[in-house]
Amino acid sequence: MRKNCTSLQEKLIKEEAEKSAAVESLVKEREARLDIERSHTTLSEDLGRTEREIQSANQKISSLNEMYKRLQEYITSLQQYNGKLHTELSSVEDELKRVEKEKATAAENIAMLRGQLTLSISSQEEATKQKDDLASEVYSMRGELKQVRDDRDCQLSRAQTLNADLMKLKESRENSSIELDSLTLKANELKEKTSLKENQIKALQEKLAAAEKKLQVTDISVFETRTEFEGQKKFVDELQRRLEDTEFKLIEGERLRKKLHNTILELKGNIRVFCRVRPLLSDESRSTEGKIFSYPTSMEASGRGIDLSQNGQKHSFTFDKVFIQDVSQEEIFVEVSQLVQSALDGYKVCIFAYGQTGSGKTYTMMGKPGHPDEKGLIPRSLEQIFQTKQSQQPQGWKYEMQVSMLEIYNETIRDLLSTNRSSYDATRLENGTPGKQYTIKHDANGNTQVSDLTVVDVHSAKEVAFLLNQAANSRSVGKTQMNEQSSRSHFVFTLRIYGVNESTDQQVQGVLNLIDLAGSERLSKSGSTGDRLKETQAINKSLSSLSDVIFALAKKEDHVPFRNSKLTYLLQPCLGGDSKTLMFVNISPDPSSVGESLCSLRFASRVNACEIGTPRRQTNGRATDSRLRYC
Numbered sequence: 001m002r003k004n005c006t007s008l009q010e011k012l013i014k015e016e017a018e019k020s021a022a023v024e025s026l027v028k029e030r031e032a033r034l035d036i037e038r039s040h041t042t043l044s045e046d047l048g049r050t051e052r053e054i055q056s057a058n059q060k061i062s063s064l065n066e067m068y069k070r071l072q073e074y075i076t077s078l079q080q081y082n083g084k085l086h087t088e089l090s091s092v093e094d095e096l097k098r099v100e101k102e103k104a105t106a107a108e109n110i111a112m113l114r115g116q117l118t119l120s121i122s123s124q125e126e127a128t129k130q131k132d133d134l135a136s137e138v139y140s141m142r143g144e145l146k147q148v149r150d151d152r153d154c155q156l157s158r159a160q161t162l163n164a165d166l167m168k169l170k171e172s173r174e175n176s177s178i179e180l181d182s183l184t185l186k187a188n189e190l191k192e193k194t195s196l197k198e199n200q201i202k203a204l205q206e207k208l209a210a211a212e213k214k215l216q217v218t219d220i221s222v223f224e225t226r227t228e229f230e231g232q233k234k235f236v237d238e239l240q241r242r243l244e245d246t247e248f249k250l251i252e253g254e255r256l257r258k259k260l261h262n263t264i265l266e267l268k269g270n271i272r273v274f275c276r277v278r279p280l281l282s283d284e285s286r287s288t289e290g291k292i293f294s295y296p297t298s299m300e301a302s303g304r305g306i307d308l309s310q311n312g313q314k315h316s317f318t319f320d321k322v323f324i325q326d327v328s329q330e331e332i333f334v335e336v337s338q339l340v341q342s343a344l345d346g347y348k349v350c351i352f353a354y355g356q357t358g359s360g361k362t363y364t365m366m367g368k369p370g371h372p373d374e375k376g377l378i379p380r381s382l383e384q385i386f387q388t389k390q391s392q393q394p395q396g397w398k399y400e401m402q403v404s405m406l407e408i409y410n411e412t413i414r415d416l417l418s419t420n421r422s423s424y425d426a427t428r429l430e431n432g433t434p435g436k437q438y439t440i441k442h443d444a445n446g447n448t449q450v451s452d453l454t455v456v457d458v459h460s461a462k463e464v465a466f467l468l469n470q471a472a473n474s475r476s477v478g479k480t481q482m483n484e485q486s487s488r489s490h491f492v493f494t495l496r497i498y499g500v501n502e503s504t505d506q507q508v509q510g511v512l513n514l515i516d517l518a519g520s521e522r523l524s525k526s527g528s529t530g531d532r533l534k535e536t537q538a539i540n541k542s543l544s545s546l547s548d549v550i551f552a553l554a555k556k557e558d559h560v561p562f563r564n565s566k567l568t569y570l571l572q573p574c575l576g577g578d579s580k581t582l583m584f585v586n587i588s589p590d591p592s593s594v595g596e597s598l599c600s601l602r603f604a605s606r607v608n609a610c611e612i613g614t615p616r617r618q619t620n621g622r623a624t625d626s627r628l629r630y631c
């Protein structure tokens, strides 16, 4: 609006300027007319012309007057217009003021409206929130409504069930009322009984009071007895402790006695002899008169003596140990375990079983096949050796072990671990030509070598068990009248042990020889013919050579005929050297074998008396060829 007013004002100013310019020009024109009149006067000559000019000038003036009039009118109209404009301007200004006022009012109104708007926005938010709340309330109420409806349905069905129950209860109430009547009758009866019982209880309570009094008196006497008992118990405990002490000392004493006994024997250099009498077999005579053995019970001979009765004559023998029929394989091994152990300590150990055929040599050395509980001395020794090998590892001991197994059959050495033995030797024997020739040699240290014999490195008892099985299958075994499975050869198992202790730099070299000799037998009794006869003769010859050697040793003769048989030559270091030697003399309890038993016991007695020198521990360095050595 103000802008319009300003432009109007400018327009008016411009028009006024134009008017004043027109006025000025009119003034000038009048002056010019005056000039012309003056010149009219002065210029009379040119009057005619001038008159014309005047006429024209008059004409012009009249036109100018007209123009002036028009201008005057125009100016008047302009002035009117100007006044009108002034009026309009003032009215515009009034309008402007009014508008300003209105604007201020409007601004106030806007501020007010803004406040109202803010208020209404917040109230709108509030309303939205309320709406949301209401919506969620409605939602939950709907859920509740549904729940209520479900409950109602449930209640309805329950009401129906309850109604049904109610009906049943009504029925049972009727029944119960009948029962109640009968129960009331019973209750009355019980009341009567109760009063009776109450009377009884009273009587019992009186008795109880009397008993309690008695109990108090008894308590006092029990306390006294208990005190006395505790005193006695302490005394018994003390006695028990002393008894245990004494028993321990006794066991220790027994152990010491055994140790000293062993030491004495070792110092004496004797071959130790254990006698084992096997139980009667199922097919042997069990008659009482057949009992040919008895065992002395005197302190001196207990466990060491055996008496044999033949034709009313008693023959007494004493050995290092006598095992009667029911002694188990385990108990036997307990007695030899220390000896086996000493092979690991660097000793030469030799254990051999001697006895007539069927007396239990193979059972003692190998055990009963397929009966682990009855395994013999050889498998048990190997288990112990490998266990000890393991347990000595933490102390720095490392052992290498080698096994070889041979048999002496008909004075011929046969390698039981040779892989091609069966075909090779069998063919030769069938052809009547000798098999592979193995030669026995002893060196200055008493070590024995058998040339070309198979030696196997072993690392576990299992490996050895496998080899033993292999050897058992290769062994010469046959059926005789005396034994279903008779060993027809001498079996020699050798375990060579080389031990070194890295922390102490100690070295030991031990040998364990375990020998199952072929059984002695009388030709008349065995009834052998053909090959069996030849075998029996060879067996008896080598055993008789063994007997000759023992005789010579016992008599301390200068010449001992070790070379008379392969067996005695092989056993030379065990019988005449520095080894720890133990002989089992196996005896059959069968009365029909009494003659052979007597021979065996006599032979064993002589063996027991043989001195073979002090056992020597081999602790020197490893021999150049440590393989293939015996005793």
Ligand SMILES: Nc1ncnc2c1ncn2[C@@H]1O[C@H](COP(=O)(O)OP(=O)(O)OP(=O)(O)O)[C@@H](O)[C@H]1O
Pocket (backbone or CB within 6 Å): 277, 278, 279, 281, 325, 355, 356, 357, 358, 359, 360, 361, 362, 363, 364, 368, 483, 485, 486, 487, 488, 517, 518, 519, 520, 586
């Ligand atoms: N202590 C024992 N307990 C139970 N049975 C035994 C005992 N000793 C031996 N036998 C049994 O007696 C029989 C003969 O034993 P074994 O074969 O060991 O005798 P052997 O002396 O080796 O005979 P051979 O010299 O003929 O080979 C076997 O059936 C064996 O099982």
